[in-house]
Amino acid sequence: MRAMKKSAPRKQHKPRRWLGVLLKLMLAGAVALACLMVYLDAQVREKFEGKRWALPAKVYARPLELYAGLGLNPDDLRQELLQVGYREVPVVNEVGQFARNGDEFMIGRRYVQLWDGAENAARIEVAFEGNTVEDVAINGNPVELARLEPLLIGGIYTAHNEDRDLIQLKEVPPLLAQTLVAVEDRDFYHHFGISIKGISRAMLANIKAGAWVQGGSTLTQQLVKNFYLNQERTLYRKTTEVLMAILLDMHYDKNEILETYLNEVFLGQSGRRAIHGFGLAAQFYFGKHISKLEPHEIALIVGMVKGPSYYNPRRFAERALNRRNTVLMVMHEQGLLSDAQYKHYRYKTLGVTQASDYKNVEYPAFLQLVQRQLREDYNESDLTSEGLKIYTSLDPIVQRHAEIAMQNRLDQTEREYRIARDALEGAMVVAATETGEVEALIGARNPRFFGFNRALDANRPVGSLAKPAVYLAALRSQQYTLITPLDDAPVTVAGRSGTKWQPENYDKQNHGILPLYQAMATSLNQATARLGMTVGLDKVVQTFSDLGVQQELPKYPSILLGSFSLSPFEVAEMYQTLAASGFHTPLKAIRGVTTADGELLSRYGYQVEQSIDSDSAYLIQFAMQKVVSEGTGQYLLQRMPAELNLAGKTGTSDSQRDSWFAGFSGDKLAVTWVGRDDNKPMPLTGASGALRVWADTMAGLPLKPLLPLPGEGISQQWVLPLSQQLTDADCEGAQLIPFIKGSEPTEQISCHAAATEEHSGSWWQSIFGD
Amino acid sequence: MRYFVFVLLFSLLAGCANQQSLTFIGDENTGEQITSELFASLPAWQVPGFAVQINGGNQYPQQGALAKLLADADSAFLQRRYADCRSYLERAQRIAPREVSVYVRLSYLALLFSQKSQAQQLALRALALSGSDEQVRGEVNKLIGASR
Numbered sequence: 001m002r003a004m005k006k007s008a009p010r011k012q013h014k015p016r017r018w019l020g021v022l023l024k025l026m027l028a029g030a031v032a033l034a035c036l037m038v039y040l041d042a043q044v045r046e047k048f049e050g051k052r053w054a055l056p057a058k059v060y061a062r063p064l065e066l067y068a069g070l071g072l073n074p075d076d077l078r079q080e081l082l083q084v085g086y087r088e089v090p091v092v093n094e095v096g097q098f099a100r101n102g103d104e105f106m107i108g109r110r111y112v113q114l115w116d117g118a119e120n121a122a123r124i125e126v127a128f129e130g131n132t133v134e135d136v137a138i139n140g141n142p143v144e145l146a147r148l149e150p151l152l153i154g155g156i157y158t159a160h161n162e163d164r165d166l167i168q169l170k171e172v173p174p175l176l177a178q179t180l181v182a183v184e185d186r187d188f189y190h191h192f193g194i195s196i197k198g199i200s201r202a203m204l205a206n207i208k209a210g211a212w213v214q215g216g217s218t219l220t221q222q223l224v225k226n227f228y229l230n231q232e233r234t235l236y237r238k239t240t241e242v243l244m245a246i247l248l249d250m251h252y253d254k255n256e257i258l259e260t261y262l263n264e265v266f267l268g269q270s271g272r273r274a275i276h277g278f279g280l281a282a283q284f285y286f287g288k289h290i291s292k293l294e295p296h297e298i299a300l301i302v303g304m305v306k307g308p309s310y311y312n313p314r315r316f317a318e319r320a321l322n323r324r325n326t327v328l329m330v331m332h333e334q335g336l337l338s339d340a341q342y343k344h345y346r347y348k349t350l351g352v353t354q355a356s357d358y359k360n361v362e363y364p365a366f367l368q369l370v371q372r373q374l375r376e377d378y379n380e381s382d383l384t385s386e387g388l389k390i391y392t393s394l395d396p397i398v399q400r401h402a403e404i405a406m407q408n409r410l411d412q413t414e415r416e417y418r419i420a421r422d423a424l425e426g427a428m429v430v431a432a433t434e435t436g437e438v439e440a441l442i443g444a445r446n447p448r449f450f451g452f453n454r455a456l457d458a459n460r461p462v463g464s465l466a467k468p469a470v471y472l473a474a475l476r477s478q479q480y481t482l483i484t485p486l487d488d489a490p491v492t493v494a495g496r497s498g499t500k501w502q503p504e505n506y507d508k509q510n511h512g513i514l515p516l517y518q519a520m521a522t523s524l525n526q527a528t529a530r531l532g533m534t535v536g537l538d539k540v541v542q543t544f545s546d547l548g549v550q551q552e553l554p555k556y557p558s559i560l561l562g563s564f565s566l567s568p569f570e571v572a573e574m575y576q577t578l579a580a581s582g583f584h585t586p587l588k589a590i591r592g593v594t595t596a597d598g599e600l601l602s603r604y605g606y607q608v609e610q611s612i613d614s615d616s617a618y619l620i621q622f623a624m625q626k627v628v629s630e631g632t633g634q635y636l637l638q639r640m641p642a643e644l645n646l647a648g649k650t651g652t653s654d655s656q657r658d659s660w661f662a663g664f665s666g667d668k669l670a671v672t673w674v675g676r677d678d679n680k681p682m683p684l685t686g687a688s689g690a691l692r693v694w695a696d697t698m699a700g701l702p703l704k705p706l707l708p709l710p711g712e713g714i715s716q717q718w719v720l721p722l723s724q725q726l727t728d729a730d731c732e733g734a735q736l737i738p739f740i741k742g743s744e745p746t747e748q749i750s751c752h753a754a755a756t757e758e759h760s761g762s763w764w765q766s767i768f769g770d
Numbered sequence: 771m772r773y774f775v776f777v778l779l780f781s782l783l784a785g786c787a788n789q790q791s792l793t794f795i796g797d798e799n800t801g802e803q804i805t806s807e808l809f810a811s812l813p814a815w816q817v818p819g820f821a822v823q824i825n826g827g828n829q830y831p832q833q834g835a836l837a838k839l840l841a842d843a844d845s846a847f848l849q850r851r852y853a854d855c856r857s858y859l860e861r862a863q864r865i866a867p868r869e870v871s872v873y874v875r876l877s878y879l880a881l882l883f884s885q886k887s888q889a890q891q892l893a894l895r896a897l898a899l900s901g902s903d904e905q906v907r908g909e910v911n912k913l914i915g916a917s918r
Contacts, residue, residue: 067835116857144838434867614898709901
């Protein structure tokens with residue numbers, strides 16, 4: 001009994017002890033849960049009440065300015081409108097549409113905010129005469145000029161590449177919000193963040209199917225998952241999601257949660273750019289503001305929430321159409337659409353903007369340039385989070401021509417010269433000659449490639465592209481004129497360490513005596529080396545510097561023939577000075593930066609500095625025009641009108657590892673490079689490689705002729721170049737050559753005497769003796 | 771001690787604020803610094819036919835996009851909306867990059883904001899585009915003289 005008495009309490013205490021342990025555990029659990037709730041509550045509130053999203057900077061191309069007299073191919077205008085997201089329709093009824101009737105366009109321009117002002121929504125009419133704009137009218141009234149909406153060419157994103165256009169709930173059509181609630185979460189306005197009914201319904205469906213076929217998440221839970229958590233399917237994540245949804249619902253108004261959801265939800269992918277929020281999705285798929293969406297368009301993007309990639313209307317049109325019609329049916333069932341409306345919208349096409357080859361593409365090489373120039377003034381975090389708007393000078397038309405030219409010409413060259421496929425690479429810079437604004441940039445043969453940017457970072461020997469600086473140094477010294485005779489005989493330059501430099505011409509021939517401009521036009525190495533050594537390396541190096549070459553060049557004789565390396569962009573900086581008659585302007589890609597609200601932060605205006613006197617610049621431009629009309633650039637005359645008076649210079653580095661051409665018209669400068677990443681030799685010169693890419697690009701663009709204006713210090717004279725004598729315009733062999741006043745030949749010769757002397761060869765003796 | 775802590779905290783907060791804020795350049799109107807004597811010595815910004823005179827009277831279009839932009843620039847200038855004026859001139863420069871009148875006006879603007887070196891370079895650019903037109907060169911040389 002005693003034993004029983006002793007053992008009885010033991011039996012009675014055991015459950016009580018367990019109960020105690022359980023109570024303690026529950027208490028600890030409650031404390032842990034409370035701690036977790038406090039922690040989650042802090043998280044929920046901190047992010048929701050702070051800055052909710054990092055908004056990437058948006059980068060825009062130049063706004064196309066239309067005016068009578070503008071050279072523009074109507075097909076290029078159509079292409080640009082499609083790229084910007086305008087819809088081609090038979091008759092324009094609203095903004096964001098355009099109609100083309102032969103050479104006449106009607107454009108429903110959207111409101112455009114730019115860094116230097118805004119352009120109102122308007123109906124713009126443009127009439128062409130061939131490839132020239134003839135008339136422009138706004139809302140039926142003739143105007144001098146009209147600006148179009150610029151193309152969005154990319155963004156500066158955080159690591160996730162998220163992009164969105166923030167919207168407020170008041171901008172959202174009520175039908176969209178109602179449809180979203182009807183399709184995704186009918187109890188949204190009644191539950192407390194989670195829906196027991198919804199979870200039960202989903203569980204039943206999943207049990208029935210024996211698989212995960214339905215989620216019971218409310219809109220609040222979906223928001224929590226996307227906004228705070230990740231996509232992993234673990235019990236901890238799901239529990240956290242539920243708790244945070246309850247907390248979110250407790251703290252915030254339903255409409256605020258809905259607005260955040262509308263801005264957060266993922267709705268598609270465009271390259272590396274993730275499309276988030278209904279605001280951006282409306283622009284991305286329909287090219288219109290969210291407030292302008294029609295019921296069938298609302299049905300499509302609401303339907304896409306279920307699977308943006310799976311229901312991508314541009315890739316899977318039929319699947320997307322079925323999904324849209326399902327949503328339309330729900331809208332009808334819920335009383336959001338009448339019978340008549342349901343029947344009407346059910347038979348509408350998807351209506352997404354056309355996806356042409358060039359739609360929504362990015363320009364990685366140009367974007368890299370923009371980012372580098374922006375980093376001088378902005379922090380990286382400002383660029384990826386403040387929603388800045390960056391307005392640039394990129395001309396999508398020029399860029400497209402350059403990209404096509406580069407790809408097609410390299411394909412063709414590899415076939416013609418039996419070079420391994422895809423062995424050649426290329427880079428190109430196109431800029432406006434006077435303003436220095438970069439209009440196109442190619443950093444790789446594949447222009448969509450985000451990686452090594454050859455235009456900015458590939459430093460390659462420039463070869464004969466260096467020659468204009470050597471001849472310019474000579475002309476600046478005023479010891480030389482364009483017809484000063486140069487000797488293209490073999491030359492040897494002894495180095496300090498006993499080495500000898502003996503440059504040869506490309507054709508291994510000696511070309512004797514010839515006038516200075518001709519030596520440059522035909523790119524003779526021996527004559528150039530002799531000239532450079534006579535003028536002096538100091539003066540040549542100073543001229544490179546004055547032209548805008550920033551690196552300090554070594555004073556070695558081989559620099560005269562371009563043994564040093566520059567990137568295509570640096571070459572373009574140098575040639576811009578030549579193209580702008582001696583006025584150097586740093587090449588720039590940005591025009592202005594504003595805040596997300598359009599307030600101007602910075603503008604990048606025109607800066608200029610004269611570094612070469614105008615008269616010498618005029619002479620060197622003349623010599624560079626001779627490169628095209630008589631020298632190594634003559635191929636351009638087969639492709640483009642002689643009246644353009646193009647100027648340029650070919651360049652080929654040692655062993656033909658680099659093929660270059662730099663040239664300009666009256667308004668555009670372009671530098672092209674073709675070579676191999678492994679630096680192996682190619683069977684190409686500047687003329688057979690890079691020059692062809694240049695010609696293919698420029699032949700498709702309306703160019704202005706190069707008509708250099710001689711200043712007061714220039715006199716034009718008819719001369720016989722080799723004999724350095726003044727003569728009459730109608731004499732055989734007479735050429736009109738510019739001189740800096742005071743440097744003209746003084747001796748005059750008649751046509752008759754000139755003919756006699758030519759036969760006797762006495763001019764040679766008069767200069768060089770017997 | 772309390773005062774010291776307050777100053778320290780305030781400095782820290784101010785430092786944080788500076789790090790996060792973006793710089794606005796705002797309106798340029800506040801930068802006008804030209805003296806009235808210097809301004810009086812220059813060719814007037816806008817007199818009837820000025821643009822025609824400055825380009826020798828034979829190339830400057832009386833109507834069209836360039837004329838409109840120059841007229842807008844002149845109007846903005848007279849209303850002291852210098853940022854707008856510069857924008858119109860830069861648009862004009864893109865349309866007609868060899869137009870002397872554009873560079874003359876840009877040079878004026880630079881001078882107005884005491885950017886003498888840039889004003890001189892812009893005037894030199896105008897001079898190089900003037901060719902041998904004596905009348906134009908004379909006008910432009912006044913600007914070059916003023917910007918020295």
